[in-house]
Amino acid sequence: MFPTSQQTIGPFFPAEFFGPADHDLTRVSAEAAPTRRGEAILLRGRVTRQGGLPCVNAVLELWQADAAGRFAGDADADPDFLFWGRARTDGDGRYAFRTVLPGRFADQLGPRASHANVTLLGSGLMRRVLTTLFFPRAAEELAADPVLALVPSGRRPLLLADPAGEEDGLRVFRFDIRLRGTDETPFFAV
C-alpha cells in the first residue's frame, strides 16, 4: 500500500494537545519521576524562516538514544526515559526541551556520535522536515559519524549544538533552526 500523503499541520494545532511534561524526555508520563540515569540537560533554540523572522506555533518533536546509547525496545534501555518529546515555539520562535545527554552507539551505518533528531512541523511546511543535532564531542568522534559525513563540510557546523551556560544546575545547549535563507539548517530525507 502507498503511504498517505503528508499535509501541513497548519496554524491551528490545538494548544490543548500540549501537556506540562511533553517537552521533558526524562519522564515517561507527566506524573512520573525523572530518570536518574545520565546527565539531564536543557536544549533550547529558536526557529526562524526566510529573513530571520520567527516561526510561531511551530511543533518540534525530538527523539534520541538514552544516556547509554540505547533505544526503546532494547532489553537494557532506560525504562524511565521516553525517548521522545514534543514542544512548540512561542511568539519569538523559541522552544525548549529537557532531556539527557545521549550516549554514543554503533549500528549498521557506523559509529554514531552523541546526537538527537528533530522533526519540525509548522504552518506553511507542507511536509515535515528532519534534522539531527550533534552535541560537542571530540573532533574524532564527530568526524567518524556517518550521518554528519553526508553533510557538505562547510555546513556541518550548522548541526552542532552550542554550550550555553547553566540553568537550575543543568547544562544548557543551544540549537537554532533556520528553515530557509542565510545559514539554512541542513535537512535530511530518510
Add this chain to the structure above:
Amino acid sequence: MTALPEGIEPEVPVPGYPNTWTHTPAQPLLPRPAGRTEMAGPVRLHRKLVPGAVNLAEATPGRPAIGQLMQIGGRILDEAGRPVAGAVVELWQANAAGRYAHANDGSAAPLDPNFTGHGRALTDEDGRYAFTTIKPGAYAVPVQETWWRPPHLHFSVHGPSCLSRLVTQMYFPGEPLNALDRILNAIPDGAARSRMIARFLPPPSVGDFFLGFTHDIVLRGRHATPEA
C-alpha cells in the same frame, strides 16, 4: 528504505499560500540511509499523549455542538496493509461555521462554546480509531487572493517509529471546493489525492442520527526495519 513513488508528497511552494515560500528549505534535502536512530520511536507513547475525548460533538452531556453529527473511523495501517495497534491518533478541525477554537484563528465566524474541535484516540488491536464529531464548515483563507478551504479534518498519527510519523488532512466526498483547494491539490498524483478523501457510509451502517464516513491512513516505516 524504498523511495516513495513520485507524486504522493506535496509539491512546494504552493501558489496562493505565501508561507510555503518562506518556510520551505531552499537547499536540497540530504538523502540518508535508515539506521537505528531513524527507526527508533517511543514505546507506549499514550503514557505521555493521554487519550481523551472521542466524542467531540457532545463533550459535555446535554450540550451538543451545532452542526451535522457525524461518525468518522477507520484503520491505521502500515505499508504492508497490517494494522498498527496502539497508535496515538490526534484529530482537530473547524466548527460547523468554519472557525477553529484557536487563538490564531482571526475569522469573524462564530465560536461554538460546546465544540472544542479536538480529540485524541488510541488504536485497538485491529488498528481501529473512531471519533464522533460534527462536519466542519468551509472557510476562506485570509490571503490577498482569497481561496476557500473545503471541509476537512486534520490528523496527526504517531506510529511505531519516528519515521512513520504522519500529519495529514482528510477531505469529504462530493465537495465542489475539493477541486479548488490549493493544499489538497499540492499532491500531484490523482490517485494519492483520492486516497485522502473519506468514503461515505450508507445510513443503515451508522444509524439515523449520524453522517458516517470511513477513512484508513497508511503510515511509512515499519516494513523498512533493517534486518538484524
